[in-house]
Amino acid sequence: MKVVWNRLSSALLVLIAASFITFTLARVIPNDPSLAYIGPKATAADAAKLRITLGLDQPIPVQYIKYVWQTLHGNWGYSLSTKQPVLQEIIDRLPSTIELIFFAMSFAFIFGVALGVYAAKYRGRVQDSVIRILAIAGVSMPAFWLGLLLQLLFAGRLAWFPATGQFDIDLKYEHPISKVTGFPLFDSIITGNFTATLNGLHHMVLPALTLSAYSFGLLSRMARANLLEVMSSDYIKVARAYGLSERLIFFKLALKNALPPIVTVTGLSTAYLITGTFFVEQVYAWPGIGGFAVNSLLSIDYPAIMGITLLAAVGYLVINFIVDLIQAKIDPRMWLR
Amino acid sequence: MSIKIAFSSQRIRLIAGATIALFAIASFVVPSTAQAASVFKVSTSAAVTTWDPVQSFSTEAFYMTNIYEPLLWKNPDGVTPEYSPALATSWTSSADGKTWTFKLRAGATFHDGSPVNSAAVKASFDASKKIGGAGFIWDALKSVDASASDTVVLNLSYAAPMDLIASSTYGAYIVNPKTLVAVAADSKYYESGKDGGSGPYTIDSYKAGSSVVLTAYAKHWAAVKPAYSTIDISIVPDAITAQQMMTSGQVDWATNVPLTSMTSFRRNSKYTVVKYKSPFNYVGYFNTLRAPLNNPVVRQALSYALNYREITTVGGQGYATQARGPVPAGIYPYDPAIPQYSRQVEKAKRLLASAGVKDLKIKVTYASENSAEARFVPLMKDAFAAIGVDADIQGILFSQQWSAAKKDPANAQDLFIVKYWPTYSDAGVDNLWSLFHSSTKPFFNLSYWKNAAYDKLVDDAIELSGSDKAGAQKLYSQAMMMLYKEAPGIYLYDEAQVSVLPKKFSIPKYNINYPFSAFFAGVKLSS
Known part of the structure; x- marks a missing residue:
């Protein structure tokens, strides 16, 4: 229990630090947020009036304390560029991003670990080299570049997959999805709108592939290295000497001990994907948090930037906490560290 | 040491093959x-x-x-x-x-x-x-x-x-x-x-x-x-x-x-690609409050340094024409008789020397979100370098660029690049007035230029345009000539509107x- 409290209190400190730094940075940048709010041809008088309305005329510490107080009460401010409540913007867009991250991470985990294991089995052979090249490419290719490349090839040239969007635009007129949970793909399944489900899955392929590339590369390299390390340890040799089957040695003994670092990397990768979606969503015009984040950054929409930073920070902390819990379940010694 | 595991190579090939097949089929079966x-x-x-x-x-x-x-x-x-x-x-x-x-x-x-x-x-x-x-x-x-x-x-x-x-x-x-x-x-x-x-x-x-x-x-x-x-x-x-x-x-x-x-x-x-005249005009403001840019000769020298053909080609990707002042072609009171600067390196050097300017360093700002500006502004740096002027170019968000320019004009940028268009189809009331008419506080006149004779010409033209458009045009043309000679701005190009129509x-x-x-x-x- 003490460990849990320690983790939670350090998480709180991280949140305060992240929010304060972002808040201060957004205000010290020489910029006039009123321009984002009322357009580039706003008059000086309009801009001055708006600065008072938005509280920008007050000292930064006062602004920060007000911001924290309002945030705790569910008021995350209004986006300067969309004029909508930031919290509402996030709530509306988050489900699409979570669905994208879920598919990307599932793909990365299943194929990353499987190919890592396969590479370990064929260490030093052609298969290993091919998988290593794929992994390095996945880790080193910038997501926006890979996204454009896949888009040009599979949507532009081959026309196998749609170039952008979460669903065909016509779908909302022909087969509209009834909102139940707010997660569009999930809602299409539970309401039996399978035309929409298939269409959504079709749209999901390219963005999910793009987003998963980094995690896929990381996981496959990690799985390969860990398995090789574990399989060469003494207890595996002893197990072999006792004549245990290779299947038993692999699944019951080796894989279990190779898992904790993979779980850690999976958690960190998932957290990384929260910000990784920024570029991918922009390229694929995905209606999630990413496009909103990029536009907010470009227009120095500081209430939106603050909201997204808070969301990302909370996302990181929650995922790390979950990873800790899973690791502790796999290896109870973790509580002692 | 090799790992003999439950994954036989045959099974893995099967899984890989099935995945690829699924991937390909998905693209065809999903209607x-x-x-x-x-x-x-x-x-x-x-x-x-x-x-x-x-x-x-x-x-x-x-x-x-x-x-x-x-x-x-x-x-x-x-x-x-x-x-x-x-x-x-x-x-x-x-x-x-x-x-x-x-x-x-x-x-x-x-x-x-x-x-x-x-x-x-x-x-x-x-x-x-x-x-x-x-x-x-x-x-x-x-x-x-x-x-x-x-x-x-x-x-x-x-x-x-x-x-x-x-x-x-x-x-x-x-x-x-x-x-x-x-x-x-x-x-x-x-x-x-x-x-x-x-x-x-x-x-x-x-x-x-x-x-x-x-x-x-x-x-x-x-x-x-x-x-x-x-x-x-x-x-x-x-x-x-x-x-x-x-x-x-x-x-x-x-x-x-x-x-x-x-x-x-x-x-x-x-598709059909069609090109039209547009009201969009690229202009740069010299900071006329600071020496040596408060000297029109220096501003003329910098205007003669640029390769307008190159800037137009790279910035407008072939869909632009060199501007004749801040009024875009096709918008009243555009005047095709207004002269243009052209690249004359030796003349530019002579003008700088006559003004006694050596080792000039200038700060140029442009809107980083504007891809055309990001393309052509580096060319301006090269052109200025050819006459011995060192330009520090800074791409920042327009809101930041504008904010900095209005905050402290005396210590602001030396050259401010902007894309401008009139509020309605009268660039006399807008472009000529907004960009270069004197103002107590800078708003869009970011050259901070003040010229009573120019102000009078533009003010008189505005009042005349409702009853005597031709008379107003004459006054506007005189004002534009003044802008050419005094060069409070550097007049780059008029952007064309290019549309792809299915x-x-x-x-x-x-x-x-x-x-x-x-x-x-x-x-x-x-x-």
Whole structure:
């Protein structure tokens, strides 16, 4: 229990630090947020009036304390560029991003670990080299570049997959999805709108592939290295000497001990994907948090930037906490560290 | 040591093969949704800064011209008559140009069914003049007489071209008075996508930063109804993504495709590439408050240093022409007789030497979000280097660039690059006045230039333009000559509007007077 409290209190400190730094940075940048709010041809008088309305005329510490107080009460401010409540913007867009991250991470985990294991089995052979090249490419290719490349090839040239969007635009007129949970793909399944489900899955392929590339590369390299390390340890040799089957040695003994670092990397990768979606969503015009984040950054929409930073920070902390819990379940010694 | 595990190579090959097969089959078996016949799908980069037609002063004009109507529409350059009736069917002006009478269209209604009458026109103009971002266009308007419900009489303090002003993209829409009252009570009234217009379309739904859906207004006065009852607009800031959406058939038309893709579109039989004059003009402001740029000779030297052909080619990707001052070609009071600077390196060096300038260092700022500026500004650095001037170029967000320029002019940038366009089709009132007329506090005059003779020419021309357009043109031309000689700015290029039009559809021609707009009521399938 003490460990849990320690983790939670350090998480709180991280949140305060992240929010304060972002808040201060957004205000010290020489910029006039009123321009984002009322357009580039706003008059000086309009801009001055708006600065008072938005509280920008007050000292930064006062602004920060007000911001924290309002945030705790569910008021995350209004986006300067969309004029909508930031919290509402996030709530509306988050489900699409979570669905994208879920598919990307599932793909990365299943194929990353499987190919890592396969590479370990064929260490030093052609298969290993091919998988290593794929992994390095996945880790080193910038997501926006890979996204454009896949888009040009599979949507532009081959026309196998749609170039952008979460669903065909016509779908909302022909087969509209009834909102139940707010997660569009999930809602299409539970309401039996399978035309929409298939269409959504079709749209999901390219963005999910793009987003998963980094995690896929990381996981496959990690799985390969860990398995090789574990399989060469003494207890595996002893197990072999006792004549245990290779299947038993692999699944019951080796894989279990190779898992904790993979779980850690999976958690960190998932957290990384929260910000990784920024570029991918922009390229694929995905209606999630990413496009909103990029536009907010470009227009120095500081209430939106603050909201997204808070969301990302909370996302990181929650995922790390979950990873800790899973690791502790796999290896109870973790509580002692 | 090898690992002998349960994954046999045969099984793994099977899984890999199945995955690839699934991946390929998925692309064929998943049916595309059938196209809804009455829906025209568009992608655009046009963001919505506000849905308030009175405050509107930015790219939301793309939508506004479909939802709201002014009294008149100004036709594209070269089309006669010069104006088309919108909510006014006829108009006259007094001999002195100080009284304008507009007869309103019978049967025109707002989207809630209430009539468009003189009270609505008066309320709209009053609101625009009082709080509008473009309220300055009504500067000459003294009073509006709305005593007859089907006629408005505009009384002016000085002669002004009210037909032109009443057809402005900004600040001239006629708004439902009930909406104006609602907005006064609730400043966030419009933000969920409500409207108070009378145009051929009304807002059906709006997802901020993502999509806008317009539906046809069944009771619109036009005899010919729109071919598409629904316009589904995706807001896509990235031009390459927009291009992909159009070529893959996800949208019918993308209004923003990269200039670099025009060559491939020209080769594609499904599309037509068309080029029009636009009101967009690139100009640089010299900081005339700081030595040695307070010396016109130094400014001329820097103007002679640039390779305008190169800048035009790289910045405008072949779709631009060198500017003759800050007034773009095709917009009043453009004058083709105004001379242009050209690259003359030796002359530039001589001028610098005659001014006693050595080892000059200047700071150049441009808007980093403007891809054309990002392309051509490095060329300016090279050109300045050729005459021994070291330019430190800084790409920052326009809001930051503008903010820094207004904050402390004496210590601000030396050269400020900007893309400018007039609020309505009169670059005398706007470009010539806004960019270079003296002002106590800098707003858009970011060269901080003050010249009483220039101010008088422009002020006199503005007052004359309502009654004697030719006389006003003469004064404006003199003012533009002064800008050439004094060089408070560096005049770069006029950008062309390049559109890629799918041949499947007939899309109304681009109108230079409404540079951000697309008029969807005229879209139909090609015959």
